[in-house]
Amino acid sequence: MEYEEYIVHLILLFFVYSFAGWCMEVALKYRQFHRFINRGFLTGPVLPIYGTGVVMITVVVGGLSRYESSVGTTFILSFFICGTVEYLTSYVLEKRFHARWWDYSQKPMNLHGRVWIGNLLLFGAAGVFIMHISNPLIYRVLSHISGRAGKIIAVVLLVVFVADYIVSHFVLKLVKVSVESSEADNTEEISKEVHQLLSDRSYFHKRFADAYPDVIYRTERVKARLEAVKKETERLRREAEQRIEARAEKVADTLEPSVRIRNTIISDQEKLIAILYNEETATDEMKTLKAKIDRGKSRLKARPIAKRLYDKVSDGE
Numbered sequence: 001m002e003y004e005e006y007i008v009h010l011i012l013l014f015f016v017y018s019f020a021g022w023c024m025e026v027a028l029k030y031r032q033f034h035r036f037i038n039r040g041f042l043t044g045p046v047l048p049i050y051g052t053g054v055v056m057i058t059v060v061v062g063g064l065s066r067y068e069s070s071v072g073t074t075f076i077l078s079f080f081i082c083g084t085v086e087y088l089t090s091y092v093l094e095k096r097f098h099a100r101w102w103d104y105s106q107k108p109m110n111l112h113g114r115v116w117i118g119n120l121l122l123f124g125a126a127g128v129f130i131m132h133i134s135n136p137l138i139y140r141v142l143s144h145i146s147g148r149a150g151k152i153i154a155v156v157l158l159v160v161f162v163a164d165y166i167v168s169h170f171v172l173k174l175v176k177v178s179v180e181s182s183e184a185d186n187t188e189e190i191s192k193e194v195h196q197l198l199s200d201r202s203y204f205h206k207r208f209a210d211a212y213p214d215v216i217y218r219t220e221r222v223k224a225r226l227e228a229v230k231k232e233t234e235r236l237r238r239e240a241e242q243r244i245e246a247r248a249e250k251v252a253d254t255l256e257p258s259v260r261i262r263n264t265i266i267s268d269q270e271k272l273i274a275i276l277y278n279e280e281t282a283t284d285e286m287k288t289l290k291a292k293i294d295r296g297k298s299r300l301k302a303r304p305i306a307k308r309l310y311d312k313v314s315d316g317e
Helices: 003-033 048-064 071-097 117-142 147-181 187-199 203-211 220-255 258-276 284-301 304-314
Strands: none
Touching (some): 003 147, 048 117, 071 147
């Protein structure tokens, strides 16, 4: 296959799978809402993220086929390639238009809410199906199209695609301006404002509002507000913990029996004497006082009741 023909086939492959992805999304939304919803960033029946993923899989896996063409290799490459495409698409659209079109934050094993393990496994399986089953069939059909006809079809599709992108870009520019100028301080209020604005305008604007009813709009104001709420919540939590600890200590001090406090003091005094008293360096006064204390201990130990009390003091009770 010549290089020019190879590029034309990749372009046609891009549109075939972009259309297939659009059909799949529309079918899923029809099952969910029981009505037709024209999904996608563009007005036409294409979802470029699907076509881009397939083209990248085709180029990478096809380029490695002379060295390794196993199902496992195809699965792993598709897993990472499509995951990267989905993550970068989400990131770029959010940075460009201050909106997130999908959010997997509630899904298990997700990465920043942009991709999650369930979709990645499906991407891997889809890559195997594409490279080993659907691509060979599509290339067989494309082989029956003459080189000139293929070029014309590819050019026409690209022109329509670019025109569609320009119109859609202007719609999203309006969305961005609306989000940035909104006085709302949470994503739900911003979403309502933008949805109302789009619904009151042309078909292209209404289509976008209908295609992404759950889009999450983000602005610097909302981010700052959420961050401030988070910090304030953390501050209140710390203050509450400190108040609870102080109150618990106060209650403990109030409820602790006087006998126990006295016994603790006596026990600590015994430990302090043991640490500080040194027979070799002690003065006569210190030795006399120490002997007096020892005699007092001996007298207490000679009395049964006092001995039990002394033993408790010695044990730190």
